[in-house]
Amino acid sequence: MKIRINEHFGDIKESYLFSDIAKRVNAYSEANPGKKIIRLGIGDVTLPLTPAVIAAMHRAVDEMASADTFRGYAPEYGYDFLREAIADYYARLGVNLRAGEIFVSDGAKSDIGNFVDILGNNDILIPDPVYPVYVDSNLMSGRRITYLEANAGNGFLPMPDGLPEKPYVIYLCSPNNPTGAVYSAAQLGEWVAFALQTGSLILFDSAYESYISGDYPHSVYAVEGARSCVVEFCSLSKTAGFTGTRCGWTVLPEELEAGGVKLGRLWARRQATKFNGVPYVVQRAAEAAVSAQGHAEAMEHVRYYMENARILADFLREKGIWFTGGENSPYLWLRCPGKMGSWEFFDYLLQNVQIVGTPGEGFGKCGEGYFRLTAFGRREATEEAVARLRNLL
Ligand code: MLT
Numbered sequence: 001m002k003i004r005i006n007e008h009f010g011d012i013k014e015s016y017l018f019s020d021i022a023k024r025v026n027a028y029s030e031a032n033p034g035k036k037i038i039r040l041g042i043g044d045v046t047l048p049l050t051p052a053v054i055a056a057m058h059r060a061v062d063e064m065a066s067a068d069t070f071r072g073y074a075p076e077y078g079y080d081f082l083r084e085a086i087a088d089y090y091a092r093l094g095v096n097l098r099a100g101e102i103f104v105s106d107g108a109k110s111d112i113g114n115f116v117d118i119l120g121n122n123d124i125l126i127p128d129p130v131y132p133v134y135v136d137s138n139l140m141s142g143r144r145i146t147y148l149e150a151n152a153g154n155g156f157l158p159m160p161d162g163l164p165e166k167p168y169v170i171y172l173c174s175p176n177n178p179t180g181a182v183y184s185a186a187q188l189g190e191w192v193a194f195a196l197q198t199g200s201l202i203l204f205d206s207a208y209e210s211y212i213s214g215d216y217p218h219s220v221y222a223v224e225g226a227r228s229c230v231v232e233f234c235s236l237s238k239t240a241g242f243t244g245t246r247c248g249w250t251v252l253p254e255e256l257e258a259g260g261v262k263l264g265r266l267w268a269r270r271q272a273t274k275f276n277g278v279p280y281v282v283q284r285a286a287e288a289a290v291s292a293q294g295h296a297e298a299m300e301h302v303r304y305y306m307e308n309a310r311i312l313a314d315f316l317r318e319k320g321i322w323f324t325g326g327e328n329s330p331y332l333w334l335r336c337p338g339k340m341g342s343w344e345f346f347d348y349l350l351q352n353v354q355i356v357g358t359p360g361e362g363f364g365k366c367g368e369g370y371f372r373l374t375a376f377g378r379r380e381a382t383e384e385a386v387a388r389l390r391n392l393l
Contacts, residue, residue, distance in 0.1 A: 011139040017132045017362040018042045021346075025356050032354075038385045040373045041356040043177070043330065045241045046381075047304060049285070050297035053240060056288035060281040074277035077268060078104025078249070082283045086249055089290040095221045097251060103267060104286070106278055107248040108207045108235035112171075113137040114274070115203060115231070115250075118266040122201075125168040127158050129178055129363030129370070131205065134171040149366055156181035156324060156333070160194035167198050172220075173205040175212060178363045178372040179333040180325020182216045188223045195229040201258070202230040207248075210239040210295075210302050212328045227253040231263065238330065238376075240289035240298040247278050247286040305330050308382040309375035315386045319393055330375040333360070337393055345371050353388035 015023065021041050029037060049057070063069035077083070083099035090097045105111045113133050124138050128147040138145055146168070148158040156179035172191060174183040183191070195202050202220070209218040219234075220226045235248030242248075252264035278286070288294040309326040316323045316334055323334035336345040342359030349355045360370030377385070 006140065008140050008142045011142075012136050016136070017358070020362070021356065021358065024346075025350065028350055028354075035354045037350075037354045037356060038377065038381050038388070039356045040377055040382075040385060041358045043238065043374045043376055044243050045238065045301075045305075045376050046378050047241055047301045049241050049245065050289075050294060050301065052288045052291065052294040052297055053285045056294075057281055057285045060284035064281065071280040074280055074283065076272045076275065076277055078102070078278065079280070079283050082287050085287045085290050089295065090219060090221070092292070092295075093218045093222070095219045097221065098254070101251055101253050101264065103250045103252065103264075103271060104278055104283065105248050105250060105271070105275065106246040107237060107242075108205060108233040108250075109133055111233050111248065111250045112203065112205060114270070115267075116141045116143070117270050117274075118263065119169060119201075122169045123166065125163070125170040125200075127171070127173075127176075128365055129156075129360060129367035130171065131173055131177045132363060134203075135364070147364065147366075150176075150179065150181070151366055152322075152324075157183055157187060159187060159190055163194070165198050168200045170195065170200055170202045171205070172202055173207075174216070175208040175329035176325075177205075177208065177329075178325075178331055178358065178360065178367065180327070180329030180331045182212060182214070182328045184215075185217050185223055188217060188220055188226075192220075192223050192225045192229060196225050200229065201256075201263075202226075204230050204232045206232055207235045208238055208329055209234065210299065211306065211330055213306070214328055216328060221251070221253070228255040231256065236286055236289050239302070240286075240294065241301060242286070242289070245282055245285060247282050247289075304379070305375045308377060308379060311382055311386060312373055312375060315389065319390075321393070326375065332373045332375070334371050334373065336360075336369055336371050339369070342368055342371055349389075349392075353385075353392050355385050355388060 083102045086102050087097050087099045116137050124143050124145045126134050127150045150156040150158050204220040220230050232251040236242035252267050256263040312332050313326040321334050323332050326332040342361040346359045358372040360367030
C-alpha cells in the first residue's frame with residue numbers, strides 16, 4: 001500500500017507492557033506444561049462480582065428480554081440513573097458534583113488514552129515510573145513528554161517545585177500505580193496551585209481510591225481549586241471487580257475551560273462521535289456497585305485484597321527487602337534483591353518459582369531495579385507465592 005501510517009507508533013515499544021508479559025508467561029507455560037504459575041503481575045481482580053451487583057444485572061437482563069422494558073442505544077454519556085448514583089457516591093465522600101459533569105464509559109484506561117483527542121499539542125508532564133497508558137497514548141499522538149522523576153528520595157511522589165512556570169498537561173495517579181504512593185491533601189493542593197498559576201490541566205487517575213485507608217483524599221475535588229484545573233478518571237475495575245464487566249467514568253467540572261471553550265463540551269462531542277455507550281445491563285450493575293449497599297460489599301473484597309497485601313508486606317519485611325505501597329494500595333513496589341535488574345528478577349522468579357510479577361522498568365526508566373507485586377490474587381495463591389519466595393530469596 002502507499003498510504004501513510006501514523007509514524008509515531010515507531011516511538012512506542014513493540015508491545016504493550018502487559019501483552020509483553022503475557023507472551024513471555026505463555027511461552028514459559030508451553031515449554032513447562034507441568035508447572036503451576038502464580039500470577040501476581042497484571043492487576044486483575046480474582047473475586048467475583050458482589051451480590052448487589054449480580055442481582056441488579058439479573059434484573060436488567062430480564063428487562064432486556066421484554067419488549068416493554070427493552071433498551072437500545074444508551075445515552076452517550078451514561079443513563080441519568082447512573083450519573084446520579086455516581087454523584088451520590090461522591091457526595092458520600094464529601095464532594096459535590098453535578099450528574100451532568102460525570103461521563104460514564106467502559107473504563108479509565110480508554111478514557112485516559114482517548115483524552116488526547118480533545119487536546120492540542122501541549123507540553124506533557126508525566127511522572128516516571130507510571131501506568132504506561134499515559135506515556136503510550138501521548139507518544140502515539142506525537143506529543144512531547146517531560147518526565148518527572150519519582151524515586152525513593154521523594155517517596156515516589158514528585159512535586160512541582162522547580163518546574164518552569166508554563167502550561168502543561170500533567171498526569172497524576174494517587175494511590176499510584178505502580179508504586180502505591182499516595183498524595184496528601186496538602187501535596188495535591190500544591191499541584192492544584194501550580195496548575196492554576198500556570199494555566200495547566202491535571203489529568204488525575206483515581207482508579208485505586210477505594211484502597212485508601214489513611215487520611216488522604218479519595219477524590220481530587222476535595223482540594224480547593226481543583227474544579228478549575230483537574231479532570232478526574234475513575235473506574236469500578238479494582239473497586240468492584242469490574243475488570244471484565246467494564247465501567248468507569250470521567251469527571252469534567254463545568255469550570256474547566258481553555259480558550260473560552262468548555263472541556264466538558266469537547267469531551268461530550270468526542271464521545272458522541274466515537275463511543276456508543278456502556279451496555280444497559282452493565283450500567284445497572286454499576287449503579288448497584290456505587291450504592292451504599294454495593295459499596296459496602298465491594299469494600300469487603302478490598303479488605304480481602306489488602307490482607308493479601310499485608311501477607312506480602314510482612315514477608316518482604318522479614319527478608320529485609322525494601323518496598324513501598326501495600327498500605328493504601330493493592331500494589332507493592334519492591335527493590336529487586338541482589339541488585340538484579342527488573343527483567344532479570346522477572347525471569348528469575350518465573351524460572352525458579354513460577355511467580356509472575358511486573359518488572360518496574362516496564363513503567364519507565366526510573367522503575368529499573370524495582371518490581372511490582374499485586375495483592376489481587378486469591379488468598380491461597382498469595383500464601384503459596386510467599387512460601388515459594390521464602391525458599392528462594
Ligand atoms: C495494572 O496491572 O497496572 C492494571 O491492571 C492495568 C489496568 O488497569 O489497565
